[in-house]
Amino acid sequence: MSLPRIGVVIVTMGTRPRELEDLLASVDKQDVPAARVVLVGNATSLDDVATDATRIPLDENLGCPGGRNVGLELLRDSGDVDVVVELDDDGLLIADDVFRRVQRLFAEDPKLGIVGFRVADEDGCTERRWVPRLRADDPMRGGPVTAFLGGGHAFSMPMLRQTGLWPAEFFFGHEESDLAWRALDAGWEIRYVPELVLQHPRTSPxxxxxxxxxxxxxxxxxxxxxxxxxxxxxxxxxxxxxxxxxxxxxxxxxxxxxxxxxxxxxxxxxxxxxxxxxxxxxxxxxxxxxx
Known part of the structure; x- marks a missing residue:
């Protein structure tokens, strides 16, 4: 079984340097290394970020979906990766086998388009609004769903080539729904995998x-x-x-x-x-x- 190559896209505005440093370290410690990591700076130079990632500083803030599209376009056009993991800059991968698990999931199911991670706070708790289904009482119940969280997820590159990228004009809010609905309409599966955890601070949108x-x-x-x-x-x-x-x-x-x-x-x-x-x-x- 051929395993897909993993790419990573992270967008930052440069306002959380310590959290970004920790996130990049958690990406580096994965037992399956990413083929390429892209760091996009939304209206920030990235000069103070110590990383081997490909850095793309932007002169203006394109919003989260617009910034992510810059990284996705680079990876799509390079042909270097088959699956892209996108992570919030204040998130953290607490396990070192996340990329290996993601590889296996996509290798085993060619119609898998999106894998949604479980988001958990510093105490390991998952808020109801972080569970991508209406019946959110059990955050550990995985399986096919109709939505995913933007903070931590993985995309099939063949899916993105078919459906298109994020709706950049949304700037902030509901861009996940637009992309998820396009993916489902094109016949792709979205799967919530609670064993894949992104630690994220408790915040309110x-x-x-x-x-x-x-x-x-x-x-x-x-x-x-x-x-x-x-x-x-x-x-x-x-x-x-x-x-x-x-x-x-x-x-x-x-x-x-x-x-x-x-x-x-x-x-x-x-x-x-x-x-x-x-x-x-x-x-x-x-x-x-x-x-």
């Missing part, structure tokens, strides 16, 4: 000032891009209701509705809705594309 605006805007864009027409109002209605029930900030409320309006009035990019067959497949996997 709302710590980002643009969280509410981008969350609302990108949900509208996602629906307009990827859903059959009858499901668009259903999806948006569900998420308007949930957002209003969860909202605890007047500032956040104003930003959320501003983002929603932006999503309605601005271009969502190329529309390529999923097939009804994919809708049914996602429903059978436990998460229809309206939740």
């Amino acid at each position: 709302a710590r980002h000032a643009v969280y509410y605006r981008f969350t609302a805007r990108n949900r509208v864009w996602l629906a307009r891009r990827r859903l059959p027409v009858p499901l668009i109002p259903v999806y948006l209605g569900v998420w308007i209701t949930l957002a209003m029930l969860r909202m605890r900030s007047l500032t956040g409320l104003k930003a959320w509705w501003g983002g929603f309006a932006e999503g309605v009035r601005t271009s969502c990019g190329t529309r390529a809705p999923m097939s009804w067959r994919t809708v049914w497949r996602m429903t059978r996997l436990g998460r229809p594309p309206v939740l």
